[in-house]
Amino acid sequence: MNIFRDPRWGRGQETYGEDPFLTGTLAVAFIRGLQGDDPNYMLAMACAKHYAVHSGPEPERHRFDATPPERDLYETYLPQFEMAVREGHVGGVMGAYNALYGVPACADSFLLTDILRKRWGFDGYIVSDCGAIHNIWGAQEHHYVTTPEEAAADAVKAGCNLCCGGDYTALVRAVQKGLITEDEIDQALNHTLWTRFKLGLFDPPDKCPFSKIGIDQNDTPEHEALALKVAEESIVLLKNNGVLPLNRSKFKRIAVIGTNAVSASMLEGNYNGRAARPVTLLDGIKQIAGPGIEVTFAAGSPLALLKGGTNKPNRELIDEAVAAAMSADVVIYVGGISARFEGEEMRRANDFGGFAGGDRTRIELPSVQTDLIKALAALRKPVIFVNCSGSAMAMPWEVQHLPAILQAWYPGEQGGRAVAEVLFGDVNPSGHLPVTFYASTADLPDFTDYSMSNRTYRYFNGKPEFAFGHGLSYTTFKFQHGRLDAKKIPPDGAVKISFTVKNSGNRDGDEVAQVYFRHVHSDVPQPKLALCGFARVHLNRGETGRVMVEIPAARLRYWDTDQKQYVVEPGNYEFLVGTASDDLRLKLPMAVTTR
Numbered sequence: 314m315n316i317f318r319d320p321r322w323g324r325g326q327e328t329y330g331e332d333p334f335l336t337g338t339l340a341v342a343f344i345r346g347l348q349g350d351d352p353n354y355m356l357a358m359a360c361a362k363h364y365a366v367h368s369g370p371e372p373e374r375h376r377f378d379a380t381p382p383e384r385d386l387y388e389t390y391l392p393q394f395e396m397a398v399r400e401g402h403v404g405g406v407m408g409a410y411n412a413l414y415g416v417p418a419c420a421d422s423f424l425l426t427d428i429l430r431k432r433w434g435f436d437g438y439i440v441s442d443c444g445a446i447h448n449i450w451g452a453q454e455h456h457y458v459t460t461p462e463e464a465a466a467d468a469v470k471a472g473c474n475l476c477c478g479g480d481y482t483a484l485v486r487a488v489q490k491g492l493i494t495e496d497e498i499d500q501a502l503n504h505t506l507w508t509r510f511k512l513g514l515f516d517p518p519d520k521c522p523f524s525k526i527g528i529d530q531n532d533t534p535e536h537e538a539l540a541l542k543v544a545e546e547s548i549v550l551l552k553n554n555g556v557l558p559l560n561r562s563k564f565k566r567i568a569v570i571g572t573n574a575v576s577a578s579m580l581e582g583n584y585n586g587r588a589a590r591p592v593t594l595l596d597g598i599k600q601i602a603g604p605g606i607e608v609t610f611a612a613g614s615p616l617a618l619l620k621g622g623t624n625k626p627n628r629e630l631i632d633e634a635v636a637a638a639m640s641a642d643v644v645i646y647v648g649g650i651s652a653r654f655e656g657e658e659m660r661r662a663n664d665f666g667g668f669a670g671g672d673r674t675r676i677e678l679p680s681v682q683t684d685l686i687k688a689l690a691a692l693r694k695p696v697i698f699v700n701c702s703g704s705a706m707a708m709p710w711e712v713q714h715l716p717a718i719l720q721a722w723y724p725g726e727q728g729g730r731a732v733a734e735v736l737f738g739d740v741n742p743s744g745h746l747p748v749t750f751y752a753s754t755a756d757l758p759d760f761t762d763y764s765m766s767n768r769t770y771r772y773f774n775g776k777p778e779f780a781f782g783h784g785l786s787y788t789t790f791k792f793q794h795g796r797l798d799a800k801k802i803p804p805d806g807a808v809k810i811s812f813t814v815k816n817s818g819n820r821d822g823d824e825v826a827q828v829y830f831r832h833v834h835s836d837v838p839q840p841k842l843a844l845c846g847f848a849r850v851h852l853n854r855g856e857t858g859r860v861m862v863e864i865p866a867a868r869l870r871y872w873d874t875d876q877k878q879y880v881v882e883p884g885n886y887e888f889l890v891g892t893a894s895d896d897l898r899l900k901l902p903m904a905v906t907t908r
Contacts, residue, residue: 372669465480578652
């Protein structure tokens, strides 16, 4: 649930993106799905992590001290966790490795007790990240205290009930030294035992409905169908000059180039299981293309070069890819990166240029791929770029010169089939970017700076390569007839925004209508705009649907540093409705009153 504030962070692929409201909304849905709706038992115990203010750099995480401005803490780094607690009723929260304002997160009573339990009313368990208790005292880590007994005692007293790792074995000695009492340990134990009761682990199996779930209900055809649906809806069409969808009667010979096309591990990203029947992109294209279409493959080049350049593609590899492209009617280049290069604390990626410890040092597409793409494009065949990555990629040459670009992410076990369905138009793309695609690494502030200044679509001052919320379709949508059910609302009120969306193109499709707000003439600095609502709508060609989104005034809040609380400032606001943060079709003014 951490905010993907900087595209260089290797674990950003695990997040829901750069926006707190979007992150919180998706997390609440995920929590409810995991924990189920039984009144007495939980299906599984969801745990929200990493609390809080954690998003790289990976090599520094065990000793890094995050010091964001106060308003950024409350307006960017905490809201999604508050939603998880208040709306999702999440069962567990995991403390982060890093420190916040000099105090390690897992020993921070401000985070764990004052905010989480007292302000938000959290009643579940709090667990450390694995090894984070050791970080509290380790000489090469935070070194906040000097002994394991002090670290364990401080963590428990701050509110960390459970240790991932063996560091709480020091609690026996901590009691003997008078650093903590048995009563304080019992209180921590109470929170951890509560979770086991809610899971039914102390009850007869016939009392808990979830104890009847067997292994035969894992990896079912229904699960496979859901994996396909998720992949289909998450793929983002970034650019298209009309070459997509592919015309089966026109393109009889297809060259698929790039090692990601045949990689099953790329589909899965990281923190993953191993799919039983993965469909690679090459396999998916072959399956969906159908009879009478020849599909050939060539690797072309590695995804990235070793720092010494010893894996630089030889002439034979390049010639093979060029020959395959030359004999084809259309070229599909499947590139990007993979979880071999970005992920949690990955030392093995250090050998490659542009990567360090699981993070990226530059966000541009590796030059070895651009060089290959240029050679393919020189053949004057249409080259479609399918980019696979868990994070935003800068690809200036490709954006300017290629006719179509598809963002596939790491699309899961059915990813190859989903990508092929989109390429051939069997599925109309409907995904939208949850992150900003910047044009260059030079657009980014210092990676270790946790201020939100000039970060994400809410504060970025430059021109993005592709904006937050961007996503094209094979049809077109018109937004019309916007209205509010009230022109003025009190700070504790709500407003209903309604508008029509018409599918004005020639294909059935889904659109994700996005609602942003802007405070006009605020007394304090505010984001340029901020997401406050969204809705997915399916429309057949020519069909019009009415969409309604309710916005509580509380979503317009900001943190008042003098009052030390959230406030909804009276004044004039604008709601902006459209298909992306840079493609806003409707503007609806509204005022918040003093009462």
